[in-house]
Amino acid sequence: MEILKPEQYGEYETFVSSHPNGEFTQSINWQKVKNNWEFEAVVSRDSQGKIVGSMGVLIQRIPLIGTSFLYAPRGPVCDLHDRDVLSDLKAGADQLARKHNAHMLKIDPNVPMSDTRFIEIAKGLGFRQNYGPEGFEGIQARFNYRLYLNGRTADELFANLTQKTRYNCRVAMKKGVEIRVVGKEYLDEFVRIMQATGERDGFNTRPKAYFERMLDALGEHVRMYMGFYQDQPICGAITTNYAGKACYVYGASDNVYRNVMPNYLIQWEMIQWAVETGCTVYDFQGVSGNLDENAHMYGLYRFKRGFNGTLDELAGEFDYLYQPLKTRMVSHAIALNGKLGGLKRRLKRG
16 A cells, blocks of 8 residues: 655556546546645555555545545545455555544445445445435435447447437437537636526536636546537537546536527537547436436436436445544534525525
8 A cells, every 4th residue: 555645646647547447536637626625646556566456535624623524536446346455545545544634534436236246345344335315415426327338339329329319419410500629718608508507407506617627637538518509609518538438527508599409419429529539438427316207307317318328326425434423523514504505595596
């Protein structure tokens, strides 16, 4: 086990970006997006000194209680069935916990709920598994809709779309919708459309500075797409392409011209980027685990399902408590803050 110095981060990034379990949130550059967190990198090496496992850890200070929260988003990166490597990385996290007086470590690796072997190893190392039925109870979505590309061509994938989704893509093409890869000069428009989407669908949106950091930090591994109709921007998306996976991270659509089906065509363009770059999967990201057709979030699932992928149920979050009492104190404070935030939003809406 080794906690890396900043001058070693290049070696770390090479490992994470080329590993089958690599994730963009484990990239060394993700800390530049989460600039209100500190960052440490833990690695496990084999007998030849080669990295065989890594864990990028974000550190959030909790000043009023005097502790820190450690979080490895979609980490660790390794053979998730190798108990020795996982134990080694956990020992590194323990060292970080002492250094930063942490009350808890949270990991949420990209493993399916069916992976009983990993779950058994994690519990054996002292982690507690947490998950909820809807899938949005944790920091990251637990149910992800994914299109596994399996070496198929764009033509083969297009033919595999459901009939309605193919039709809607063709409607957008016929109506003259144009999808472009754009730069930061379109961020104001993207944020405007994102705010319209948030107001319509009832979720909070991030500020322009966050998206700007994301585009700057991830560089060639991220793209912002925008859909134009009659030269007017009407939808947008931010997608990552890292370690053989393309991930649709943020998406927005305006309240006008929805009848020209821009959201279908923008997804199809991003899928083609995944194909062109040799990705193994295009990840539509989160959907609800509640598949009742009357449920609030069912429309999101229905839209993504049209691309004929797979609904993956992930194992959820795994928490290791270093200071259980202070963990409860932090949880109560977060819950209270959430209630106050909800009250403020309701008062603002009138």
